[in-house]
Amino acid sequence: MTFDSNALPEVRGKLMKNAPLAPYTWFRVGGAADVLFLPADEGDLGDFLAALPQEVPVTVLGVGSNTIVRDGGVEGVVIRLMGKYWGGIEIEDGDVHARSGALDLSVARAAAKAGVSGLSFLSGIPGSLGGAVRTNAGCYGRELSDVLVSVEGIARCGGGVSIPVSEIEFSYRHTDFPADVVVTSMTLRGDAGGDPETLAAEIAAHQARRAETQPIKEKTGGSTFANPDPPGTPDQRSSWKLIEAAGCRGLRVGGAQVSEKHCNFLINIGDATAADIEALGELVRARVLEHSGVDLRWEIRRIGRLQAP
Ligand SMILES: Cc1cc2nc3c(=O)[nH]c(=O)nc-3n(C[C@H](O)[C@H](O)[C@H](O)COP(=O)(O)OP(=O)(O)OC[C@H]3O[C@@H](n4cnc5c(N)ncnc54)[C@H](O)[C@@H]3O)c2cc1C
Known part of the structure; x- marks a missing residue:
């Protein structure tokens, strides 16, 4: 339209x-x-x-x-939701009240500084809190649903809504959060009484580990495909191993490449179009399906029109 x-x-x-x-x-x-x-x-x-x-x-x-x-x-x-207002973070005992434009890393750091433990895992996710709620983001064995207490938003009709967390269905990197609600703020719960220095060291360790194992300085979108099995599944299959086994490490389409460092990451090596990246993802999916019979599910959101009208 x-x-x-x-x-x-x-x-x-x-x-x-x-x-x-x-x-x-x-x-x-x-x-x-x-x-x-x-x-x-x-x-x-x-x-x-x-x-x-x-x-x-x-x-x-x-x-x-x-x-x-x-x-x-x-x-x-x-x-x-960008700018100072939308990045607001306030801490009260173990509760962190934040607006959705706050970066996950900023929330982790603010919580650590206030001695609130249990939220350091957020430092491994390079997104905003709004994106984290929508995708049930997580790492190091924790995910948003473990710490989320309340969510506020604005519905498509313009009205404010408060969504009880008990009514949201969370699964691995997925929520059934209403698609027409813009999340504006939320409360996350950690544990008060932590040691700020220990928590800061925890964050630094998470960051060092990331830099070693992921192409975080590249133009990328994080893990391209969700692991076929959620964490905790016995003999869990991981997407990167399936991609590796299908011979896709370093594979290229136009300006897009499967990262040599972590083969569940696609990277724009300079002049990629969105079509290159998506075509590369589909090529990887086809090769994995042929090699192992697993149909990988895109974790990365793809939005918009293939061509301008
Ligand atoms: C190097 C790298 C490493 C990564 N590692 C991890 C990881 O370990 N774990 C992990 O879970 N993810 C990881 N990711 C993926 C990504 O960081 C997360 O999915 C993150 O939560 C997305 O947040 P965002 O603000 O970038 O959202 P976007 O990419 O902008 O959007 C993602 C989705 O959230 C929705 N959304 C965003 N804001 C709002 C809002 N305010 N209200 C309603 N909906 C909203 C969008 O509509 C979209 O559907 C990684 C990405 C990169 C680039």
């Missing part, structure tokens, strides 16, 4: 038409959003969504560390 981007509701934040999204994603590829909206606060977001015709599609982008924006860009309005 097309919509009249000249007739958009008034906002206090920023509205940009035909806004390139590549700079907002880790892969640095993809086309433009018909409209990019950076709301000033919850009120601004709610008023905008209430006034925006309900048929206009709305897509939320965190920091794009788990997303491929396709080359044709994204139809409708893309919302991004």
Whole structure:
């Protein structure tokens, strides 16, 4: 569908038409959003969504560390919660109240500084809290659902919602979180009384381990495919081993390559298009299916149009 981007509701934040999204994603590829909206606060977001015709599609982008924006860009309005306001973090005993634009690493560091333990695993996830809730992000044996206490958001109609965590179904790197809700803030629970120095050392150790085993300095989207079996499954099959066994390490399509360092990561080696990256992912899936019979599931979100209208 097309919509009249000249007739958009008034906002206090920023509205940009035909806004390139590549700079907002880790892969640095993809086309433009018909409209990019950076709301000033919850009120601004709610008023905008209430006034925006309900048929206009709305897509939320965190920091794009788990997303491929396709080359044709994204139809409708893309919302991004960025800036100082959306990165707010407050700590009260063991509870961390944070807005969705806060980086997981910043939350881990703030919790450590306040002596709140149990949240250091967040330092291994290079996304925003909004993205972490949506994807049930996790590492080092913990995931968001282990620490999430409450979630607030704004629904597509513009109304505020508070979603009881007990009503969200969490599974491995997946939630059934309502697709039309923009998560705006949440509370995570750790344990008060931890030692800040010990927690800071824990974070430093997580980061060193990452740098050693993952191409974190590359343009990438993290693990491309979910492991076929969730953690804890006896003889768990992991995607990288299946990809390795299928001979895909270093495989290339255009400017996209399977990382030599960690073969469940695809990287943009400089001039990739989103189509290159997606085609490479599909080639890997086909080779793994042929080699081991396993049909890998994309963990990375792919959004938007293949070609501009
Ligand atoms: C080097 C590297 C390492 C990684 N390691 C890990 C890891 O160990 N564990 C792990 O789980 N992930 C990992 N990832 C993937 C990624 O960091 C996580 O999935 C992260 O939670 C995504 O957050 P984001 O803000 O980048 O979300 P995006 O990629 O921008 O979006 C992901 C999804 O979340 C939704 N979303 C984002 N913000 C909101 C919001 N406010 N409200 C509603 N929906 C929202 C989007 O619509 C989309 O569906 C890694 C990625 C990279 C690049």
